[in-house]
Amino acid sequence: MFSEGLGADESLCQDVQSLSVSKRLVRSVSQKLRKKNNRSAGEEDDDLKGVALRCLTLYSRGGGCKVGADTSDEFSDSNGRRRSSASEEGRGYKPICGPEETAVDCFSYGVRDIFWRRHSRKNSEIEELAANTRMHIFLPDDVLEMCLVRLPLTSLMNARLVCKKWRALTTTPRFLQMRREGSYQNPWLFLFGAVKDGFCSGEIHALDVSMNQWHRIDAEYLRGRFLFSVASIQDDIFIVGGCSSLTSFGRVDRSSFKTHKGVVVFSPLTKSWRKIPSMKYGRSVPILGVSEVSSDFPTCQGHQSRQDRRPRSRIGGVSDVYEDPHKLSMRRHCRSSFNESEASSVTSRRTYKFLRQKSDHSSSKGSRRVLLIAVGGLGSWDEPLDSGEIYDSVSNKWTEIQRLPFDFGVACSGIVCGKMFYVYSETDKLAAYDVERGFWISIQTSPFPPRVLEYYPKLVSSDGRLFMLSVSWCEGDGQIGRRNKAVRKLWELDLMYLTWTEVSVHPDAPMDWNAVFVADKSLIFGIEMFKIFGQVLDFFTVCDVSDMARWHHISRNHVTHELDASSCLTKTVAVLHL
């Protein structure tokens, strides 16, 4: 048996050998070309980064640099022209030392590099040949499973198409469970809100962080929608609210627009979309919080009635008359709303009971239960909202929750951490919604250095800890005519003592006031996009909070050079572990 196998191998080896000479030649030529292209791209990136940094200091000194998240797209050139102009300008500058090594003496470095590359290429070719001549006679299924479970997502998708057996092996729930538990999954970033040539293209750009590869997903459903919010949990992304223009379909046009109440769920693994019931109020850029809870998690939603009868404040309030123009008088509306809220509290108590009964049944099935909270955002007339709603996947309904605290202000960021939904306001107030008990708590924390006014802090939760990214002055304090330097820092809130401590400093100068920060397990990803030198650049950074929280750059400038500057405003990101 053994000798037969060896014989087959040998003859195959010989066949491959005879083919191998020409193959090797072809391969080496294509590799040479590919490496050359990669190298030139890498150089360009270095120069661009050098340019970006250089420009930032000029800007903060008040120099004339057109930088920022412009909504107007003045440089609407074609992609190719934009890229070449940037690199031309880049070559005039000498790159400043960054996290990557930059060549000082380029000529000798280049020569050395070629020698090294040629030598390593020969070795890798031999390895490749050896790998190709390996033929497996037979692998038992359980071994195959153990090997396939270790594959990253794109290779797994690939493996599913190899043969029916492999597809069957990799789609069982047990296999997927094993893959989830064995830490073979990696984070994927999904960038929404891309605006191309003036249209909300409905494209989703997905970044496979581990392989540093971009994928593009066409999302018909999101065409024409902008300023929605996204939240991710397990394998799903919830897309909530948003606007779409009424006059010029697809364009980011805020002169006449409609605000959506609709919520849709996107599952990237199956590339499927499904609708869930719409919210009660239409919102754009709502603050979202999502968490997975056990089936018998008690949610109390009947606490809103009493507090709602207070007079509406002008800041962050909603005028009752405009809520429902069909109601004739304020008083009548108040009375009816009181009745409604009483009735709803009764029904919600009933639904609460009903929920518990229902959950007894569903817990036996082991079904997942997801709670999605949406608060704030902008309403149909662009007015800031202070209402909130919660969606329960078990009852498949939205229920209104207590409004934001009285003098809270406009909510600008929120995240779920543990059993609380923390929300931060534009006036630097922190409040938390207790999901279990159904009310808001105002949180008094220790003060921290004043922040740059236009940059609203972003809350992030990772590893059960609460973090905030805030931009503050490290040199000067924003006065015109002085040298000012701002820096973005990562702070952590001690949930016991309510004190803020500085964790780390973000390496990039804060150019994007709409930077998005999302967390996946113990990683925090930062996504910044801004227009500089007529081109939209994106900067992705990541830090590991369980390990010193040092920030690293990932995937520079790969996707946004095609996009309009308004994408910086409309962008929003979700992260999934796939």
Place this chain on the structure above:
Amino acid sequence: MTQLDRLSVYHWLNAWCIKPVGGALVRQEPEYILLALMGSPLKKIMLCSSEKEIFSVEEQVMVQHSVIINNMIEDGSYNHEESKIPLDCVDSKTLKKVIDYCTHHTHHHNDNQEDLEAWDAQFLNVDSNGLYDLLMAANYLEIRNLLDLIYGTIKNMIKGKKIDEIRRIFNIKDHGFTPEEEEQNRKEYPHFY
């Protein structure tokens, strides 16, 4: 091989003027000398391959890596003076390799990650038959880290490769899809093929 106690080894070393420096000696069976100097008794166990060849290995090495052998020793069914563990599904060549792996990892577990990985890569530089035999042996003896290593190697043969190539490497002659399904897949994901 007869058991030598520490004193005997010390005399032997002195007689041959071998100076142990930092525990590393370039000599036959250095692990033997090493362990003797560390003061632990050098218990050896006998493993018998399918070809009836006997291999003598330190008990500590095999017990650390193989769950099966660990269980056998622990429940006292192994008698050090006379018994030998029969491994009928492992041939001599593979058994020697497995012993080599376990021994290296026991003695070099303090090495840095890169060196260990390089050694592992070199160790697995075998043809498909050898890899298969190692896999079966590691599976039978339940050597977790060797199994993980081999799974990882096979995974790397799949990762990043096109479907036609994977089918060739894994000798999949019949993919089981209907011609329509196959055509559909090729149209939908051309970059995978």
